[in-house]
Amino acid sequence: MALHRRYGDVVRLGPNRISIGTPLAIPAIYGTGANLPKGDFYRVLQPLAHGRVVQGLFNTQDERLHRALKRPIAGIYSMTNLVSFEPYVDTTIRVFLERMETQQAAQKTVDLGAWLQFFAFDVMGEITFSRRFGFLETASDVDGIIGDIYRFFSYGSAVGQMPLLDRLWAKNPLVNWILPSKNSSVVAFAVARANEREAVNKKLAAAEAGVDGEDGEDGEDGKYADDREEGTYNSRDFMSRFLETRQKDPSLPAWFLTAWTTSNVQAGSDTTAILLRAIVHFLLTHPASLAKLHQELASACFRGDIVTWKESRELRYLDACIKEAGRLHSPVGLAMERVVSAPQGVDVCGGTHLPQGTVVGLNPWVVHRDRRIFGADADEWNPDRWLRPKDEQRAAMERSLLTFGAGHRTCLGKNISYLEIYKLIPTLFSRYDITFETPDEWKLVNHWLVFQQGLNVRINIREDREKSQLTEVQ
Template identity: 50%
Template sequence: MGLLEMSSDGIVQNGLLQGNRLLIVPLLLICIWIASSYLRLRCIPGPFFASLTNLPRLLWVRNGDAHDTHIALHRKYGHLVRFGPNMISVSDPAEIQNIYSFNGKFPKSDFYRALSFYVKGKAIPGLFATQDENIHRLLKRPIAGMYSMTSLVSYEPMVDSTIKTFFKQLDTRFVNTGRACNLHDWLQMFAFDVIGEITFSKRLGFLEQGRDIDGIMENSWRYFSTASLIAQMPWLDYVWVKNPILQRLRTAKINPIVAFARARRVEREKEVASGLVDIEDNTDTKSRDFLTRFMEVESKDPATPAWAVNAWATSNITAGSDTTAILLRTVFYNLVKHPLSLAALRQELDSQGADLFGENDNDIVPWKRAITLPYLDACIKEAGRMHPPFGLPYERVVPAGGAVISGRHIPAGTVVGISAWVVHRDYEVFGKDSDVWRPERWIEAGEEERKRMEASLLTFGAGHRSCIGKHISYLEIYKLVPTLVGAYDIDFADGIGRDWKVDNKWFTKQSGLNVRLKKRTVKSG
């Protein structure tokens, strides 16, 4: 028995030894990988743990203050800060043209894969999220002309129609009742309905119903809140969201925005088949909207993929609603918070008299008049500077051979990116008061200084991958802001207002944009 027991102990000990060896090997490999990863970019300053893992930057996003953290880190460490084992954040405005050049030599990183829409386990390519430059060219080339400012002016009557509906609801629900208005949500509902009108000749119905239709707004919020987290550690995307096993186990749900776009296309195809809509007729409203123009491209270009129309229409809604709403909220929040700015804008509007509305007879400021107003232009530029819609770095990958960025050679394969929030606070470009709202900086600046500030703006990105729909946003903003400011007296509902905050914690939202509206007794024209 003793020999047997000793033999058994020996077997157990040998088994444990072999098991320990099996553990030691992968642990050793992990340590080697961490050490080599750390050493590769050891010359770039930043938080120590960020040089070992991407977890810190995921937590910055999770805490809802990543943009503030990014600004603070750059002010501590300089133009180059290591945000992860293989990620460098850049704050040097001079590098915008280098990293986001029109030749696209710095491709998009895996950050964008997490932002792609998936339906039943399959990705829906989009202009913003696709990493494949061939797909991007395929999607952009046939429709780029539709987004020029010259072309978009034809959509102005559709924007006017939605503004009328918006004001009717404000009058009925808030002005006539004296109730406080959550302008935060109503501006997003306006943005959704405008993009629905110009894309499908059909609003999504937010304004008329005064609510989030089919949970589209909430779904959009949750989607991007989750995606922004996963994008900090892209490998999580395969484990959490796009895991093929989990995809099969989950109940298949189509994103409501994708569903709305698909339903409108089915309707339009029936209208074309029945002769109610003629793709060749440029006088009919529905023949001028984006959907019909997309379908026209599809019918004339055999190279157009079957999924392209849905991708274009979906991108219009997702990219054209949230970005516009964020900028509108920023403008109105800061105008109400800073009464001197609001008074200055009203003085500019009132000084125009009847000329403000040009040939319009509907008290809606036309685009061609709005863009001539210096203080309005300054307020909108300042809003884009203070609160750009995209709160994280626009990530790119250093190409083969490496690149010199801010005087340092960065090896190929390194992820680099510039955050609009960071570069828009640059003291050298925007002044020591760049943390505060001051539209006057755009008026006081000399020609060269103003050009430098404008070249440093990343409100809608830069280079050949900048937002194709930025002119849509500007068309809405330059028309709505002066029209609403001229028509209503606006003040915080509590009389003093509070900080405007959107809190990512547990995907909840807070708004400091609760206001009371009154018809102006003295108005332009």
């Protein structure tokens, strides 16, 4: 941010690496007609499983592979379709509230930052596998998944600036033969759940055909087949739909199932948790905004304890707060790199020519603070900027948001994040009065120095909600 304020819209960071600081360049770099492939930074973010690289929707550089992965399942991620997952999000919200209240009663305070991350991961488990990971129930990092993802992205953020190091070490077959690398815990979990579900389906198919399946075929003496028969897992979860997609088109490779499920967990959970924490933090540190939100929530007529997606879409100030938090504290803190592939290069920012082979990207933290687009107070929290009439200025701000990327590589799971966020935030602040245990604000630090910064708060059920109970959603 400081470099762009000093040198302007185009900053050279390396021999062939350019950072662009104006959202006006978004169409030229990320637009559907730009056709700029992802840089080697994303190769570093491809995890290993049994010594083999696992590519996914987010991290693949191969545009043909990305199309092959995305085309069969894109429809599943439409907001119209995702609303069908709302009851399963409600189930996880209910567990989140109950477990957090239990900890508050025992310890007087809660680390809301940790609980929001537990929630984000367990929602993905619920809607993808019909099985929460267990973060909320145990109030802990199950199988070290959160820690593994943190270390994975910490490694990628540094080594991604020098991708050759990744080829020489983590992705070097000789090194992996001498020192076998640890398998990704997220990939391992996804593969295990896929194997379980496929075993269940085979057993059910055999039963319908009048053929007895062998005990233990599913790995746990028929446990998951029994679960299916008792209706204890959602037959319309992501895993079920992914399996149906492969059944309809047997030409799809088996490893696509791993890529789809891993992408859901790895790319979806952590970014949602970051944005949830940012929204809460900004509201708690800006009492005037929190008061406005409380006023809006108090005047709304919610049909139950958990705010529905439809109800949340009527809350204009909530929408403004979520947009503003995504603008000021984007989950992505590095440039989303692309490579100029056309022999003639590409022109950006009013005539700056980038030759073929140039690595170029826009950093959301820079772009979202462009004063020409967002106003003189672009560095400041101001949700009211999103309440202005839907004029050209408002449209320009909307076009300039890179919270979930842009173009045809926009995050496919952004609607999942929105479903969680637009339901949880109003539910949280309509039910509780939340105050900091200490008044200290967040500080931006080098992540190598701090593993996790807590969001320690006290929660108290609001007086107007004391008599309400968490009721089961049928």
